Amino acid sequence: MSASTTRSRRRVAPVALALLAVSALVLAPDASASAPASAPRALAAPHAVVAAVSRGYTAHPSGVAPPSTNPRGWVKVWGDDFVRRTVTRAWDKYAGSPGSYSNGRWSPSHVQSHNGMLILAGYRENGVFVTGGASATRASTLRYGKYLVRMRADKGVGVGYVALLWPSSGWPPEVDFAEDGGHDRSTTSGTAHFGSTNQQVQRILRRDFSKWHTVGVEWTPTSLKYTIDGKVWATMRGATVPHQPMHLAIQSAALRCTSWSACVSSATPSHVNIYVDWVVVYRRA
Numbered sequence: 001m002s003a004s005t006t007r008s009r010r011r012v013a014p015v016a017l018a019l020l021a022v023s024a025l026v027l028a029p030d031a032s033a034s035a036p037a038s039a040p041r042a043l044a045a046p047h048a049v050v051a052a053v054s055r056g057y058t059a060h061p062s063g064v065a066p067p068s069t070n071p072r073g074w075v076k077v078w079g080d081d082f083v084r085r086t087v088t089r090a091w092d093k094y095a096g097s098p099g100s101y102s103n104g105r106w107s108p109s110h111v112q113s114h115n116g117m118l119i120l121a122g123y124r125e126n127g128v129f130v131t132g133g134a135s136a137t138r139a140s141t142l143r144y145g146k147y148l149v150r151m152r153a154d155k156g157v158g159v160g161y162v163a164l165l166w167p168s169s170g171w172p173p174e175v176d177f178a179e180d181g182g183h184d185r186s187t188t189s190g191t192a193h194f195g196s197t198n199q200q201v202q203r204i205l206r207r208d209f210s211k212w213h214t215v216g217v218e219w220t221p222t223s224l225k226y227t228i229d230g231k232v233w234a235t236m237r238g239a240t241v242p243h244q245p246m247h248l249a250i251q252s253a254a255l256r257c258t259s260w261s262a263c264v265s266s267a268t269p270s271h272v273n274i275y276v277d278w279v280v281v282y283r284r285a
Contacts, residue, residue, distance in 0.1 A: 053096030
């Protein structure tokens with residue numbers, strides 16, 4: 001891995017779920033937010049694939065295939081449906097501590113390709129709740145684009161997830177287009193980080209995210225449109241819109257208790273996984 005890629009991972013890793021910087025929020029009608037930290041060095045030690053995953057391969061476990069044609073105004077540049085037995089080299093896996101907001105750590109062995117899914121596997125190792133995170137820096141970096149992620153999350157208090165766009169250099173900006181603070185999976189949030197003081201604008205969407213949904217963002221020079229199952233559910237404009245290259249990352253993390261997030265406790269299930277059936281990335285036509 002190049003030095004530049006390593007730096008990118010160190011910034012991406014923590015921000016997504018760094019939901020402690022609530023004081024910097026700029027709330028819109030349905031709003032709240034997230035913030036950065038520093039990421040990890042490589043760890044060792046592979047661990048067994050989590051037992052909670054069923055056996056028997058299905059082409060598209062979510063029951064929905066990735067789009068077969070280009071949406072109007074967009075051209076596909078990359079996608080992954082995780083049919084291989086190992087995670088492809090397009091993904092950089094995280095290791096180490098997600099940051100001060102975390103109550104656990106990341107391990108590359110917790111980023112798995114199994115039964116046609118990317119699995120961010122969460123379970124305890126030596127008393128610590130370990131989860132997974134990965135970024136597709138080389139495959140998904142664009143200046144403006146459309147990103148789709150077909151995913152769902154196990155219910156598990158204290159274990160959060162995020163699908164986000166992270167800048168190739170400098171932070172902010174950051175675009176968290178689906179983010180959860182480890183509650184009951186009844187909501188997700190979309191948060192735009194912008195400006196030198198990390199201003200944030202957030203929207204909240206109610207759905208059952210323990211079930212499969214296609215979350216996404218359409219990013220143009222004038223707007224950020226958060227999407228769910230093919231429909232726009234919130235739009236950001238003006239200063240919230242980034243204008244530098246960014247790439248896709250998907251993370252889970254064991255969290256501490258804050259005003260935004262629940263924390264890992266004895267009530268947290270032994271296994272809490274995030275499942276991704278496929279991702280697709282488009283550039284502007």
